[in-house]
Amino acid sequence: MADPLTFTKGHGTENDFVLVPDLDGALGLSAGRAAFLADRRAGVGGDGVIRVVPTELADEPAVREQADRARWFMDYRNADGSVAEMCGNGTRVFAAYLRREGLETGDAFTIATRTGARVVRADADGWAVDLGPWRLADPQTADRDGADALVHVGDGDPFSAISVDLGNPHTVVALPEDVDLGALDLGRAPLVRPAPPNGTNVELVRPIGPGHVAMRVHERGVGETRSCGTGACAAAVATSFWAGSLDTGSTWLVDVPGGRLTVRLLADHGVELAGPAVLVADGTVPAEVLPA
Numbered sequence: 001m002a003d004p005l006t007f008t009k010g011h012g013t014e015n016d017f018v019l020v021p022d023l024d025g026a027l028g029l030s031a032g033r034a035a036f037l038a039d040r041r042a043g044v045g046g047d048g049v050i051r052v053v054p055t056e057l058a059d060e061p062a063v064r065e066q067a068d069r070a071r072w073f074m075d076y077r078n079a080d081g082s083v084a085e086m087c088g089n090g091t092r093v094f095a096a097y098l099r100r101e102g103l104e105t106g107d108a109f110t111i112a113t114r115t116g117a118r119v120v121r122a123d124a125d126g127w128a129v130d131l132g133p134w135r136l137a138d139p140q141t142a143d144r145d146g147a148d149a150l151v152h153v154g155d156g157d158p159f160s161a162i163s164v165d166l167g168n169p170h171t172v173v174a175l176p177e178d179v180d181l182g183a184l185d186l187g188r189a190p191l192v193r194p195a196p197p198n199g200t201n202v203e204l205v206r207p208i209g210p211g212h213v214a215m216r217v218h219e220r221g222v223g224e225t226r227s228c229g230t231g232a233c234a235a236a237v238a239t240s241f242w243a244g245s246l247d248t249g250s251t252w253l254v255d256v257p258g259g260r261l262t263v264r265l266l267a268d269h270g271v272e273l274a275g276p277a278v279l280v281a282d283g284t285v286p287a288e289v290l291p292a
């Protein structure tokens with residue numbers, strides 16, 4: 001009889017993940033199996049699935065090249081089974097898992113991701129990670145305010161938005177003052193024009209005060225989630241850009257439905273995300289219910 005699959009459930013500001021240890025790289029992870037594990041009714045349930053695999057055993061050569069710096073690769077999948085380049089909240093939960101399992105023992109270490117090796121460090125909030133470099137919309141295609149896209153949310157009028165690349169794609173909308181962030185319909189994916197070639201995550205942002213914004217997000221491959229770490233960084237970068245002050249060292253609080261994240265702008269387009277990481281359950285899934 002085949003072995004059951006072992007998993008751990010964790011979240012970072014309620015962006016939740018199913019972590020699957022694949023410590024000898026023998027398991028792999030098909031899109032169908034990832035989607036099954038993320039399914040909140042038929043499976044375990046999560047916004048994403050993270051396979052924990054030795055970097056040297058990753059499928060992608062660009063990831064294997066990180067093996068001299070990072071022992072473990074965060075193999076991230078969205079809830080629909082699609083592969084994503086990066087997950088900010090996932091990096092913290094991944095770090096918390098590696099530490100709990102004794103797979104890493106220091107307070108700071110490097111993990112491998114599809115966007116390159118990233119240093120994670122324990123801090124007062126939980127874990128912090130530099131997710132940069134970020135890149136704003138191409139000035140060739142942006143208007144005078146830096147906007148390069150229109151976003152339709154529900155049936156309302158379109159909002160202008162800016163593209164921010166954090167290894168994964170984001171489109172950030174600064175909501176006009178008269179629009180209620182909580183009332184917007186994210187039940188279906190916002191329509192983004194021009195359509196980004198690989199899809200996009202969409203962040204709706206409302207300034208609250210100096211260095212403080214509220215955000216809701218619709219994630220590519222998932223739907224509306226309670227938080228998005230790379231999205232929070234994109235929101236902080238876009239809001240700083242709009243305010244005309246992309247100053248190194250400035251700190252942003254980003255309130256999301258699932259809690260609060262802290263974002264710091266670093267030198268050379270670095271951006272640090274800090275926040276909690278919680279491991280809430282461990283379990284097994286019997287082999288006979290798992291898709292191939």
Ligand SMILES: N[C@@H](CCC[C@H](N)C(=O)O)C(=O)O
Nearest residue numbers: 084087088089168228229230
């Ligand atoms: N929740 C994540 C982002 C996960 C990937 C995203 N849905 C994508 O497809 O790019 C985060 O915390 O950054």
